[in-house]
Amino acid sequence: MRKLKLIWDFRGPAAEKTAQHHEIHLKEYIQNQTTNVDLVGHEIIHELHTIAFMVINEEDKKIFRDTLKPHRGEWMD
Template sequence: MTARVKLIWDFRGPNAQPIAAHHAKHLEEFAVAEGIPNAQTGTEPLSDMHTIAFLIVPWDLMESLRSRLKPNRGQKVSET
């Protein structure tokens, strides 16, 4: 299996969860439109006032997508 990276967008405040969910929907649409293989999208609540939206993609697409989508941060996804 190829290495993967999780591109992360942080949303904070009382409306963080619905905004992150809306952003994740656009990330999913983007992944389909671009034909990104094995892309995964979703949200994760980190606290009542902080939720992330994420896009998991193959490592070799990271630099191109990072410059186009401007995530706040990223992390390597462990292969299990």
């Protein structure tokens, strides 16, 4: 089964703290769901750009996309 990385981009001087906070909300959301989420986290791209992300199964794409409205997604290898 293919995996999809849903991504939320945060930019600016507060990007890291905002992404960390968003990660908390993503974790809270998945605790209330029955779907399987492989990974939730955040990653610093550079000083003014940090992402929060969630890795999901392809079959769950529509549910998470429509509910959580990520900025973009990337297929995982």
